Amino acid sequence: MSDSPISHHDPSKEGSPSSEKSEDIESGESGAPASADQQQQMEQAYSQMKRKMTLQEMGAKIKHKIMVLSGKGGVGKSTVATGLALSLAAQGNQVGLLDIDITGPNIPKMLGLGGHRLHVEEGRIYPATGYSGVKVISMAFLLDDEDTPVVWRGPIKLGAIQQFLGDVEWGELDYLVIDFPPGTSDEPLTVVQSLPDIDGMVIVTTPQDVALLDSRKSIGFATSLKVPVLGVVENMSGYTIRGTAEPNAEMKIDAPDGTMVDVVADADGNWSTTLDIFKAGGGQATAEEMGVPFLGRLPFDPGVVRGGDDGVHRIVADPQGESAQAFAKVVEQLNANIAAAKQSGGLEII
Amino acid sequence: MDEVPELQRLERGDSAMELTWSDGTENSVDYRTLRYWCPCAKCGPRRGAQDLAELLQAEVAAYPQEMPTVQTVGGYALHFEWSSGCSSGIYRFERLWSIANALDPDDGKPYVHGAW
Numbered sequence: 001m002s003d004s005p006i007s008h009h010d011p012s013k014e015g016s017p018s019s020e021k022s023e024d025i026e027s028g029e030s031g032a033p034a035s036a037d038q039q040q041q042m043e044q045a046y047s048q049m050k051r052k053m054t055l056q057e058m059g060a061k062i063k064h065k066i067m068v069l070s071g072k073g074g075v076g077k078s079t080v081a082t083g084l085a086l087s088l089a090a091q092g093n094q095v096g097l098l099d100i101d102i103t104g105p106n107i108p109k110m111l112g113l114g115g116h117r118l119h120v121e122e123g124r125i126y127p128a129t130g131y132s133g134v135k136v137i138s139m140a141f142l143l144d145d146e147d148t149p150v151v152w153r154g155p156i157k158l159g160a161i162q163q164f165l166g167d168v169e170w171g172e173l174d175y176l177v178i179d180f181p182p183g184t185s186d187e188p189l190t191v192v193q194s195l196p197d198i199d200g201m202v203i204v205t206t207p208q209d210v211a212l213l214d215s216r217k218s219i220g221f222a223t224s225l226k227v228p229v230l231g232v233v234e235n236m237s238g239y240t241i242r243g244t245a246e247p248n249a250e251m252k253i254d255a256p257d258g259t260m261v262d263v264v265a266d267a268d269g270n271w272s273t274t275l276d277i278f279k280a281g282g283g284q285a286t287a288e289e290m291g292v293p294f295l296g297r298l299p300f301d302p303g304v305v306r307g308g309d310d311g312v313h314r315i316v317a318d319p320q321g322e323s324a325q326a327f328a329k330v331v332e333q334l335n336a337n338i339a340a341a342k343q344s345g346g347l348e349i350i
Numbered sequence: 351m352d353e354v355p356e357l358q359r360l361e362r363g364d365s366a367m368e369l370t371w372s373d374g375t376e377n378s379v380d381y382r383t384l385r386y387w388c389p390c391a392k393c394g395p396r397r398g399a400q401d402l403a404e405l406l407q408a409e410v411a412a413y414p415q416e417m418p419t420v421q422t423v424g425g426y427a428l429h430f431e432w433s434s435g436c437s438s439g440i441y442r443f444e445r446l447w448s449i450a451n452a453l454d455p456d457d458g459k460p461y462v463h464g465a466w
Contacts, residue, residue: 052431056421192424193440226425349420350361 054166059196062096062173064338066230067191069221070204071214073182076235077204078106079304079313081179084202084334086315087327089132093174096127098164099138100191101181102157103150108140112311116141124169131316137168158190165194182214184221192225199338200228202295206236207282215283219290228341230334231295234283239300240322242272274299293337296330299323354447360428362417369450377450381418384430385410387455389445390438397456409435 034042068081078101085097099107108114111130118141119126127135139150139160152160170176180187192198201222205215215232222229245251245265253261255275265271277300287294301323307314315324359370366380386407388394396402418430418437427442441449448455 193429196421198424224426228425347357347422348359349422350359 052166055194056196058165058170062170062176064175065178065195065198066175066334066338067178067180067188067198067201067227068204069180069184069188069201069218070182071184071216071218072205075182075204075206076298076304077182078110078179079308080202080204080233080235080298081177082107082110082313083298083304083315083323083327084331085134085175085177086132086313087324087331088175088177089134090315090319090328091331094133094172096135096137096170096173096176097130098168098176098178099136099140100161100164100178100187102139102152102160102187104181105138105140105143106308107136107179108138109146109311110308110313111136113138114140114146114311118142123167125163125167126169131313135170135173137164154186158186161187161190162194165191184217188221189225192227198227200230200341202230202334203232203292204235205232205283205286207234207276207279212282212286215286216290219286219292228337229290229292230337230341231293231330232283232287233295233330234281234297236277236300237283237297238274238280239277240272240274242270244269245271293333295333295337296326298326298330354444357443357446360420362420364417365415369446371447375451379446379450381415382410382413384441384449385413385432385435387445387449388436388439389441389455390436393436393439394456 066084068077068084070077078099082097085095089095097107097111099105101107108116108128111134113128113130113136116128118128118137125137127137128141130136140146143150178191180191188201201218203215203218203222205212219229219232241253247265247267247269249265249269249271251263251265251271253263253273253275255261256277257279261273261275263271263273283297284294299322301314301321303318303321304314304323307317314321315327318324355371355373355375357369358372359368361368361370365382366378367384368376368378370376387397393406396406413432413435416433418432421429421431423429423440427440428446429437429440431437445455447453448457
């Protein structure tokens with residue numbers, strides 16, 4: 001069975017790795033014409049060899065490679081990965097965003113790239129370009145329509161991931177942000193084993209216990225593979241409500257956790273308060289408990305949800321807004337942690 | 351397995367590699383020994399039966415002498431690429447320590463070791 005599922009889903013098939021011919025692979029070693037099976041095997045071996053070489057080159061061409069994981073689904077991992085990519089790009093960096101969520105690829109929609117088709121030339125896949133020049137690769141680009149399910153067993157998914165890594169023409173990048181499906185199995189393991197010099201993992205969580213429990217598994221996963229945890233991000237952390245009242249009015253707000261929060265309007269009658277929709281501080285507590293850095297909190301912002309649906313990320317729509325500023329702080333801490341991780345140790349291979 | 355020292359340096363020679371560990375230990379690992387202890391799903395089970403193990407040993411001994419390319423895998427292992435024979439194995443540092451110190455890297459369980 002071929003491990004090149006992308007070529008099967010590329011409507012043009014033009015120049016895809018599996019259709020590529022080379023003089024070296026037209027015949028067997030004996031000089032006799034190779035059978036169709038032999039030729040297919042040789043083509044696959046040739047593609048794999050090229051891919052391995054490309055993966056080594058990627059180590060040099062892409063300065064920083066960051067994996068974004070979560071133990072639990074629905075914590076906003078793709079939104080955070082997209083936000084990190086856009087925030088890094090807003091600082092003037094060349095950024096790539098790789099959506100490894102094969103069965104639930106959402107990032108193109110979040111970036112207004114739904115319906116985009118990938119360009120393939122001479123066996124190389126060229127990424128789509130989103131806001132701020134962010135280069136994007138996603139399984140969604142290869143599906144006939146967004147409702148088409150991807151029904152693949154593990155080995156086929158792994159083949160697709162290796163193609164995403166080894167056959168994509170990323171060019172020179174400062175950062176490659178890689179978004180994963182939830183969990184700690186095939187997808188992140190394949191990337192760790194295929195891509196050299198990964199800077200580390202960002203673990204996304206929400207403050208409730210169920211998400212934190214799974215986050216600890218993700219941290220344990222990183223520890224097992226000895227890949228640095230660059231930090232934990234607490235997403236959907238606090239929802240700020242605002243209103244007006246009589247100047248200096250004192251009010252009580254019925255908070256989601258059942259407590260009453262005291263709020264006082266200012267002299268102009270404006271008031272605001274931040275409520276914890278789930279819980280508060282769980283991400284930071286987990287990071288401290290597991291001995292890994294905490295990157296920061298991202299607010300619960302309905303504008304992020306609307307932006308994702310409309311294809312305009314909140315950072316793009318409101319670059320000075322609360323969410324954009326929170327992402328900028330997370331990125332600042334992330335960069336500091338990347339620098340710290342790079343300084344530690346290292347194996348010399350001669 | 352107890353915590354092993356960190357591998358700090360790997361110097362490839364023509365037929366063996368020299369390893370330097372963080373506790374100061376230095377040792378030499380012959381490539382044929384390294385390849386015999388390949389942790390992959392094909393090689394591992396062969397070490398579980400004496401006749402197959404002998405066959406594996408003979409195959410490894412017949413490989414041409416060559417220097418592998420070496421790549422780190424995450425921060426936990428090394429991958430050795432050879433131009434002939436099996437290049438599938440991912441060697442955890444704990445395994446390399448065992449091989450280098452003539453311990454049983456399979457820990458008596460060649461079928462389950464190296465599940466990654």
